[in-house]
Amino acid sequence: MPLASTYWIGLAWLAGCLVAGGTVSAQALDKVTFGTNWVAEAEHGGFYQALADGTYRKYGLDVTIVPGGPNTNNRILMTVGKLDFFISANTLESFDAVAQNVPIVDVAAMFQKDPQVLIVHPDRGIDKLADLKKLTIFVSPEGMSSYFQWLRADYGFKDSQIKPYTFNPQPFLADKNSAMQGYVTSEPFAIEKAAGFKPKVFLLADEGFAGYSTLIETRREIIEKKPSIVQRFVDASIVGWYNYIYGDNAPANALIKKQNPEMTDALLAYSVAKMKEYGIVDSGDALTLGLGAMTDSRVKNFFDEMVRAGVVKAGLDYRKSYTLQFVDKKVGLDLRPKHQ
Numbered sequence: 001m002p003l004a005s006t007y008w009i010g011l012a013w014l015a016g017c018l019v020a021g022g023t024v025s026a027q028a029l030d031k032v033t034f035g036t037n038w039v040a041e042a043e044h045g046g047f048y049q050a051l052a053d054g055t056y057r058k059y060g061l062d063v064t065i066v067p068g069g070p071n072t073n074n075r076i077l078m079t080v081g082k083l084d085f086f087i088s089a090n091t092l093e094s095f096d097a098v099a100q101n102v103p104i105v106d107v108a109a110m111f112q113k114d115p116q117v118l119i120v121h122p123d124r125g126i127d128k129l130a131d132l133k134k135l136t137i138f139v140s141p142e143g144m145s146s147y148f149q150w151l152r153a154d155y156g157f158k159d160s161q162i163k164p165y166t167f168n169p170q171p172f173l174a175d176k177n178s179a180m181q182g183y184v185t186s187e188p189f190a191i192e193k194a195a196g197f198k199p200k201v202f203l204l205a206d207e208g209f210a211g212y213s214t215l216i217e218t219r220r221e222i223i224e225k226k227p228s229i230v231q232r233f234v235d236a237s238i239v240g241w242y243n244y245i246y247g248d249n250a251p252a253n254a255l256i257k258k259q260n261p262e263m264t265d266a267l268l269a270y271s272v273a274k275m276k277e278y279g280i281v282d283s284g285d286a287l288t289l290g291l292g293a294m295t296d297s298r299v300k301n302f303f304d305e306m307v308r309a310g311v312v313k314a315g316l317d318y319r320k321s322y323t324l325q326f327v328d329k330k331v332g333l334d335l336r337p338k339h340q
Helices: 006-021 043-053 074-079 093-098 129-133 146-157 172-176 187-195 220-225 227-246 250-259 263-276 296-307
Strands: 032-037 061-066 085-090 102-113 116-120 138-139 161-162 178-183 201-202 211-218
Touching: 032 074, 032 227, 043 061, 043 227, 043 250, 043 263, 061 227, 074 085, 074 211, 085 093, 093 102, 093 211, 093 296, 102 263, 116 129, 116 187, 129 146, 129 178, 146 296, 172 178, 172 187, 178 187, 187 263, 211 220, 211 227, 220 227, 227 263, 250 263
Parallel strands: 032 061, 032 085, 138 161, 138 178
Antiparallel strands: 085 211, 102 211, 116 178, 116 201
């Protein structure tokens, strides 16, 4: 049966509820638990928007967002059935799940671009990514096993350049001939605030690192047994992201600050502005297929890139890592401002 548009699905569901009981009752909602991969932040804003403004409820879902953090592994909890959905940081995590024979699948990619950047001091003659080969670079162990292998393969970076990144910018600030990893949505803001200068950033996605980020991930059994819940969660999250990026995101930001009191209005505004400026959420295929878009060609391109870099094995059946069943339906395109 052809999949109806989001509008007609939502209208049919709402009509059924009204006929049955006159109002949409809490008992009519499907309970969903969704684990994030870090504490509440703007990079999760669309999900919080869909919760805070009632979008999930409009799609028949009673969603609980379970924040992640340094001492929380929500991905494991999702894998063992304690959570229904999870935010996967990048496509590589999904490839690794296939390699480990873990039956979890990406069902939407909310970030068309990985927000990973390398940050350098201004006015140091660093004009292109290849120029960073002459700098010391602060990289985390996760970065060493992922994007840095790509930098080695495609740009000739060397292991001898690396020093451990401990999520503290001070070593970078003290050495003008260094670079450090970060997210375009956060670390440059912290550096500018702490040191009083605007750093130069290189978004790896714009340099050829082609993986998706902030993917919605779930267990294969949920896809097989509860496809309607998956579809409604994906669609509602897409609507949430459109409203967070382009609409009134005050409801989401209030909820984010409630769950993460250390979050500031200034950082939230900065993060949203950078997501828009760099097309983190809405660019590429999402411009025509809607937010959350994924394509076979894009995943294959990234897989081939990672094989070349030695990060994944050529024989891996990477197609098991994702499905296009729930995306590319142009959901929410009408919510994008006309000038975009």
